[in-house]
Amino acid sequence: MCQGYNHKNIAVRIGNSLKNFVRFSLLCLCCMSLAGCSPDVNEISDIALVTATAIDYNADTKKYTFSAFCVMPSNTSQEKSSTLTPWISSASGKTPLDAARKMRSRVGKNLIFQHNKFFIISESAAKLSLYEVMDYLTRKREFRISAYPIIAPGQASDILKLSTESGDMLPNDLLGQVRNNKLSGQIKPLTIKDFVDLFENPNRGFVSGRLKVKSSETSDKKILFLNGGAVIYKQKFAGWLEGNDVWTLNALSGKKYWRNIEFNEVINSNDGLEFSALFHVKESKIQGNIQNGSPRLSIYLKFSASVEDLNEETDVGDSGVTLQMERAASNYLEKSVEKSLKHFQKDLKIDVLGLSDYYLQYHPAAWKLIEKDWESLYPMIPVKVHVAVQFEKYGMSTSIKERL
Amino acid sequence: MLISKKGEEEMSQEPLRTFSNKNLQELKSIYVGNELLLFRTLADKDNINEAVIVYLNSLVDEKRLNQQILRKMNMDLRMNDGPTGEVLLESLHTLGDVNILTEIDEIENHLADSNFVLFIEGYDEAFGMKLPGFETRAIDEPQIELNIRGPREGFTEDLQKNLGMILRRMKSKNLKAKSFLIGQESQTKVMILYLSDRVDHEVLDELCQRIDSIHLDVLSDSAQIEEWIQDSTFSPFPQILNSERPDRVVTAMNRGKIVIMTDGTPNALITPSTFFEMLHPSEDQFERFYFANFLRIIRLLTLIVSLIGPSFYIAFTTFHLEMIPTPLLMTFLSAKAGIPFPTFIEALIMEVAFEVLREASMRLPRIMGQSVSIVGALIIGEAAVQSGIVSRPMVIVVAMTGIASFTIPSYNTAISLRLLRFPLMFLSALSGMFGLSVGMFIVIFHLCSLRFCGVLFLDPLGSEGYWSAMKKFFLPPVKYKEGLHSEGSRPNVSRIQSQKYRGKDWE
Numbered sequence: 001m002c003q004g005y006n007h008k009n010i011a012v013r014i015g016n017s018l019k020n021f022v023r024f025s026l027l028c029l030c031c032m033s034l035a036g037c038s039p040d041v042n043e044i045s046d047i048a049l050v051t052a053t054a055i056d057y058n059a060d061t062k063k064y065t066f067s068a069f070c071v072m073p074s075n076t077s078q079e080k081s082s083t084l085t086p087w088i089s090s091a092s093g094k095t096p097l098d099a100a101r102k103m104r105s106r107v108g109k110n111l112i113f114q115h116n117k118f119f120i121i122s123e124s125a126a127k128l129s130l131y132e133v134m135d136y137l138t139r140k141r142e143f144r145i146s147a148y149p150i151i152a153p154g155q156a157s158d159i160l161k162l163s164t165e166s167g168d169m170l171p172n173d174l175l176g177q178v179r180n181n182k183l184s185g186q187i188k189p190l191t192i193k194d195f196v197d198l199f200e201n202p203n204r205g206f207v208s209g210r211l212k213v214k215s216s217e218t219s220d221k222k223i224l225f226l227n228g229g230a231v232i233y234k235q236k237f238a239g240w241l242e243g244n245d246v247w248t249l250n251a252l253s254g255k256k257y258w259r260n261i262e263f264n265e266v267i268n269s270n271d272g273l274e275f276s277a278l279f280h281v282k283e284s285k286i287q288g289n290i291q292n293g294s295p296r297l298s299i300y301l302k303f304s305a306s307v308e309d310l311n312e313e314t315d316v317g318d319s320g321v322t323l324q325m326e327r328a329a330s331n332y333l334e335k336s337v338e339k340s341l342k343h344f345q346k347d348l349k350i351d352v353l354g355l356s357d358y359y360l361q362y363h364p365a366a367w368k369l370i371e372k373d374w375e376s377l378y379p380m381i382p383v384k385v386h387v388a389v390q391f392e393k394y395g396m397s398t399s400i401k402e403r404l
Numbered sequence: 405m406l407i408s409k410k411g412e413e414e415m416s417q418e419p420l421r422t423f424s425n426k427n428l429q430e431l432k433s434i435y436v437g438n439e440l441l442l443f444r445t446l447a448d449k450d451n452i453n454e455a456v457i458v459y460l461n462s463l464v465d466e467k468r469l470n471q472q473i474l475r476k477m478n479m480d481l482r483m484n485d486g487p488t489g490e491v492l493l494e495s496l497h498t499l500g501d502v503n504i505l506t507e508i509d510e511i512e513n514h515l516a517d518s519n520f521v522l523f524i525e526g527y528d529e530a531f532g533m534k535l536p537g538f539e540t541r542a543i544d545e546p547q548i549e550l551n552i553r554g555p556r557e558g559f560t561e562d563l564q565k566n567l568g569m570i571l572r573r574m575k576s577k578n579l580k581a582k583s584f585l586i587g588q589e590s591q592t593k594v595m596i597l598y599l600s601d602r603v604d605h606e607v608l609d610e611l612c613q614r615i616d617s618i619h620l621d622v623l624s625d626s627a628q629i630e631e632w633i634q635d636s637t638f639s640p641f642p643q644i645l646n647s648e649r650p651d652r653v654v655t656a657m658n659r660g661k662i663v664i665m666t667d668g669t670p671n672a673l674i675t676p677s678t679f680f681e682m683l684h685p686s687e688d689q690f691e692r693f694y695f696a697n698f699l700r701i702i703r704l705l706t707l708i709v710s711l712i713g714p715s716f717y718i719a720f721t722t723f724h725l726e727m728i729p730t731p732l733l734m735t736f737l738s739a740k741a742g743i744p745f746p747t748f749i750e751a752l753i754m755e756v757a758f759e760v761l762r763e764a765s766m767r768l769p770r771i772m773g774q775s776v777s778i779v780g781a782l783i784i785g786e787a788a789v790q791s792g793i794v795s796r797p798m799v800i801v802v803a804m805t806g807i808a809s810f811t812i813p814s815y816n817t818a819i820s821l822r823l824l825r826f827p828l829m830f831l832s833a834l835s836g837m838f839g840l841s842v843g844m845f846i847v848i849f850h851l852c853s854l855r856f857c858g859v860l861f862l863d864p865l866g867s868e869g870y871w872s873a874m875k876k877f878f879l880p881p882v883k884y885k886e887g888l889h890s891e892g893s894r895p896n897v898s899r900i901q902s903q904k905y906r907g908k909d910w911e
Binding site for chain 2 (some may be wrong): 017020021028031033034035036037038040041042043045047049051071072073084112114115117139142144359394
């Protein structure tokens with residue numbers, strides 16, 4: 001195992017190693033001279049970040065307008081405080097790509113779309129050319145599939161020019177509103193990934209985010225906020241949903257949609273007691289069967305709740321009182337859910353809850369029989385709603401009245 | 405305990421003659437032109453030197469020679485009537501250990517090793533006695549490997565003192581020492597120390613062969629031995645650990661390592677060493693295991709930061725802007741506005757400036773070095789940013805990288821990481837994360853290929869099972885560790901390391 005050291009052999013070996021070392025060093029030197037020569041180099045000082053994009057479609061001219069809300073620094077590195085200047089760049093073209101390329105070629109910076117969080121699609125584009133728009137957004141790698149496509153009434157490019165109530169940049173404010181959805185549950189912010197997953201399904205519709213414009217309560221300027229939803233059916237925009245209906249939709253969708261939502265309601269009990277409570281979905285279940293070719297559905301919803309305020313002195317420690325409060329809350333929520341379901345079935349006539357998926361998954365044989373008549377069957381499906389509310393917290397004080 | 409060995413190959417050996425004058429003339433002819441060789445006649449009769457002491461000035465303690473040895477010998481000569489040679493020899497034996505020298509070469513060696521040699525007329529032998537007179541540094545706190553807790557003494561340049569420090573700590577009968585003389589001219593004494601029951605004897609034999617093969621004129625530092633005996637000459641990584649702490653050396657021997665001590669240098673070499681041992685300072689042994697393990701993890705992180713910190717920054721900000729979180733990218737955007745250089749050039753300027761400052765502050769006297777560091781930090785940190793030459797994030801990255809490299813206890817390893825940082829930066833600037841990945845693959849492949857005497861450099865990675873590797877990498881509590889020893893499994897013994905690779909060709 002141990003070999004003796006022959007100095008001649010060592011010299012030869014070291015000589016060979018030295019040659020290899022010199023060759024490797026020369027190769028490294030050549031590589032060094034290539035540093036920075038790559039065409040993919042995108043220096044940070046040459047870029048502008050696109051944080052929101054508006055897509056419009058003009059039915060008369062059949063042209064798309066691509067508008068980008070860009071951000072670039074307005075200070076120099078020497079200044080201690082950093083400020084960013086937002087600006088909007090816009091261009092029209094025959095296709096979404098054509099418009100986007102024209103827009104990019106007209107600005108003096110490299111536009112980076114990877115940090116774009118919102119694609120605001122105008123109502124007209126959503127109605128007339130949603131497929132083309134979504135196709136472009138999903139084909140390009142630079143658009144992140146975690147961005148939110150949001151439908152807005154009117155011209156989308158005008159929306160980019162509106163300010164927010166907080167004064168923050170539009171995308172930051174909208175992102176904050178998406179995060180705060182857990183306080184109301186009245187937004188359904190779908191990402192591009194989820195949007196496209198549901199986009200192709202001919203039997204069901206789905207709801208995406210909706211942007212509204214309203215007047216500020218503190219100033220006379222118009223502000224933007226996310227509320228309600230836009231119904232997409234058969235690859236087209238099909239109508240709007242209000243916040244309460246979106247809440248029902250969230251509660252009956254997958255756990256990832258209702259897990260963090262905690263909404264408040266004012267409940268009126270029969271005996272004149274009025275109280276506010278925070279509700280949190282604990283369990284949501286849809287059960288259905290098909291009898292003689294006609295589908296039936298039962299919806300079970302369980303809520304945990306906490307009492308936040310009462311309008312009169314009430315002993316919330318009394319089980320009879322709490323039972324009555326729970327019944328009142330259950331009835332109220334049951335009616336609210338039934339109202340929303342009625343709207344989905346009778347007014348919209350679009351399966352936004354994905355009941356067709358339920359039948360396909362759990363009753364595949366029966367689904368084959370009813371699939372072709374699904375559009376006419378859906379509005380007629382009898383749905384039974386069961387809501388159970390359990391109050392878990394009543395607050396720290398049982399009474400604020402002075403005890404004598 | 406000590407096994408002595410005549411290290412150098414036997415050269416032409418000239419026997420001594422009975423006429424001391426002849427011997428002296430021969431010695432003079434060897435040392436012709438060397439005025440350091442001094443002769444002190446003790447007794448002469450009829451112009452024949454009956455007894456002469458020869459020594460090399462400055463190597464021998466002249467004060468003691470005059471005041472104790474020569475005075476006593478002269479006194480004994482005056483008081484005794486017997487033959488001069490016998491009287492002197494009897495006197496010499498009462499003064500200390502006497503070496504009997506029969507050849508001129510032996511005399512040369514002894515003179516060089518701070519002996520004085522006594523020639524007596526009529527004897528075909530000379531008599532040497534060690535009387536070192538040169539000054540050595542006192543034992544001091546180690547300068548590089550500083551500890552918060554633990555022993556405070558470090559090796560000096562004196563081999564005897566260093567050996568004393570080790571032997572005081574390790575009293576086992578299994579401790580063996582083997583000496584070598586290296587350097588044709590310098591004749592430097594080198595010793596290897598090991599515990600015979602723990603060492604891997606195959607590694608030991610191989611190491612001895614490698615040390616025997618060293619052919620140098622002058623051995624001035626252990627670094628020369630290190631370079632000579634390491635397996636991969638052109639590797640940027642140091643493959644042998646060096647330490648100036650006796651406690652570390654003792655711990656290493658206990659783990660089956662072989663320690664190479666060199667006269668004239670305070671750095672002991674510990675072989676076979678692994679990469680992870682270079683990341684663990686001796687202080688790990690003296691801290692509670694929670695903290696020690698936490699520091700080990702921190703050091704792994706700083707290792708990564710110091711190697712690829714600037715490369716990551718270049719790759720992210722030049723090629724992969726999508727990988728930076730939006731708020732951070734916006735901060736970078738503001739910070740980079742108006743900077744005239746590309747990120748890569750900016751990083752290169754800062755890294756080179758940092759290395760220059762580090763080197764300058766190290767070479768200058770300590771007080772001036774501090775002021776250079778402060779001025780340098782001001783230049784790098786504030787003036788460069790104010791003048792718009794570099795951006796603030798770049799200053800943070802370079803400073804973090806620099807500080808991270810200082811946490812690596814082995815100075816040599818930190819240097820190799822600093823060196824490798826530059827090619828990785830070039831590769832990042834060439835093709836972003838792809839280039840960096842290619843560079844890291846090369847570095848990791850190279851590390852995997854490194855061996856020392858058959859022991860994997862990356863041990864315990866790849867040489868043992870997952871749990872054994874964890875046990876080696878993380879420090880268990882002392883009781884648990886001792887328990888492992890008593891069960892017969894010594895997780896840190898190098899013998900285990902090489903067992904897996906038995907039969908591997910060293911070459």
